[in-house]
Structure formats: C-alpha cells, structure tokens
Amino acid sequence: MKNSRLVLLVAVGLLAGCSRSTFDVAADRVSLLKRDAEWADAASNGKDVEKIISYWTDDALVVPPGQPVVEGKAAIRAFVADSLKIPGFKIHWVSKEVSFSPDGQLAYMRGTNETTVPGPDGKLMTIPGRSVTVWRREPDGQWRCAVDIWNAPPPPGK
Numbered sequence: 001m002k003n004s005r006l007v008l009l010v011a012v013g014l015l016a017g018c019s020r021s022t023f024d025v026a027a028d029r030v031s032l033l034k035r036d037a038e039w040a041d042a043a044s045n046g047k048d049v050e051k052i053i054s055y056w057t058d059d060a061l062v063v064p065p066g067q068p069v070v071e072g073k074a075a076i077r078a079f080v081a082d083s084l085k086i087p088g089f090k091i092h093w094v095s096k097e098v099s100f101s102p103d104g105q106l107a108y109m110r111g112t113n114e115t116t117v118p119g120p121d122g123k124l125m126t127i128p129g130r131s132v133t134v135w136r137r138e139p140d141g142q143w144r145c146a147v148d149i150w151n152a153p154p155p156p157g158k
Helices: 003-018 025-045 049-053 073-085
Strands: 054-062 090-100 105-116 126-139 141-153
Touching: 025 090, 025 105, 025 141, 049 073, 054 073, 073 141, 090 126, 105 141
Parallel strands: 054 141
Antiparallel strands: 090 105, 105 126, 126 141
16 A cells, blocks of 8 residues: 555656657747747838737836836837827847746847937938847747847947
8 A cells, every 4th residue: 555655646747748848949949930030021011019029928027228117018019109109110029039938938139130210310210229028938838028129239349
C-alpha cells in the first residue's frame, strides 16, 4: 500500500512536470519576430486602429518620447487614433534581437523605427528612433506587447 502511494505520487509529479509549458527558443524567436513585423505593417498601413491595438496587452504601457505614459487599452486606442489623424503621420519599425525569460513567457526585443510627422515648418520630417518592447505570452498562447518604449538614437559618431 505504501509503495503504491509512492508510485502514484511519483507518477503525478512526473505528469505535472510534463504539463509545464516548454518553449523552443528558435521557433519562438521566428514566431515573435514575424508577429512584430505584422504589427509594424498594420501600424504603417494606419487604417485599422483595432488591429493595431490588438498587439498590445490589455494592461500595456506605451512610453513615447517627450510625452506622458499611455496606460491600458482604452488610452492606447485613443493615442493610436489621435496619431493616425495627424496629417502625413507614418510609423514603421524593425525589431531584430529577441531575448526570452527562462520560462519562455516573457521576451524583449530591441529595434529601430522611423516616425514621419509634420515639422515646425509644416513640412513632413522623418525622425529615427530606437525601441525596446517587452512581450508577454498571453493565456490564449498569443504574444502581445506589454511595454513599448522608444526614443531618439545618439547623434552620429557617438
């Protein structure tokens, strides 16, 4: 009786260990970079606010340069909609480096971006940037951005 309980406990422990999610770093890297590129294309297209914001978590933080932090889906929706109303506004980015947490539930990426907006003289100007995004694997298995921050790169030669 004692041995059968021990065997049962070991079996349950093994099954519990097997049920933990494992991840394939190479496959998840490709998947996350693809998802990020799809998001960048949706943002660059600038036509579907709901599609653009679907890539952020419900509790996401957006930290744009020189502006207040934007927190949560409703505030992000308004931020995106207002940005898309700016005449000539365009944004695009490319992320290249992915680093994962040991359990594969979080990742961060570094990238570069370009934002086009009207300059002080009204003419469109393109501003280069660099970014860090923190992604979280949501309960539905989909990666979504939880923290999105960007700023200006250093001047050339620095």
